[in-house]
Amino acid sequence: MKNIIETLEDSNSLTVFLELVRIAGMEPMLRERGPFTVFVPTDEAFSRVPKERMEEIRQDADKLLLITSYHVVPGQLTSEDLRSIAAVRSSLGTDLVVRSSDKGITVNSVPIVEADAFCTNGICHAISAALVPPTIDVVTP
Numbered sequence: 001m002k003n004i005i006e007t008l009e010d011s012n013s014l015t016v017f018l019e020l021v022r023i024a025g026m027e028p029m030l031r032e033r034g035p036f037t038v039f040v041p042t043d044e045a046f047s048r049v050p051k052e053r054m055e056e057i058r059q060d061a062d063k064l065l066l067i068t069s070y071h072v073v074p075g076q077l078t079s080e081d082l083r084s085i086a087a088v089r090s091s092l093g094t095d096l097v098v099r100s101s102d103k104g105i106t107v108n109s110v111p112i113v114e115a116d117a118f119c120t121n122g123i124c125h126a127i128s129a130a131l132v133p134p135t136i137d138v139v140t141p
Helices: 004-010 016-026 027-032 044-048 052-058 061-069
Strands: 036-041 071-075 087-089 095-101 104-107 110-119 122-127
Touching: 004 016, 004 036, 004 110, 004 122, 016 027, 016 036, 016 044, 016 052, 016 061, 036 104, 052 061, 071 087
Parallel strands: 036 122
Antiparallel strands: 036 071, 087 095, 095 104, 104 110, 110 122
């Protein structure tokens, strides 16, 4: 079994989030500490973000740290655990709303597309869009 960073490195569809985690300086935390539950937007999710916006985010390490921290929850929560929870607190300190139905599980209305990638220091769930912290303005000026 691999740690969270190694799991992201081995994936062909989670490379953008890994790059953003590295720019934000979160790699040591997600490699060595834990356990964490990480909601990882797929590369396809990031492909829908305008290129200019992605470049702007990559250039702002502070904003990037807020965004990536919003995708990380202390503790290991499997999909089974998530089915019985209404909200979880991100490492940013704000809540993520969890909903479950026969169609699957959503986090802040974003579907989990691949669940339960177990790691030595937590678990990863791939999601179909990036989560936007309430402290971030999503509209570009």
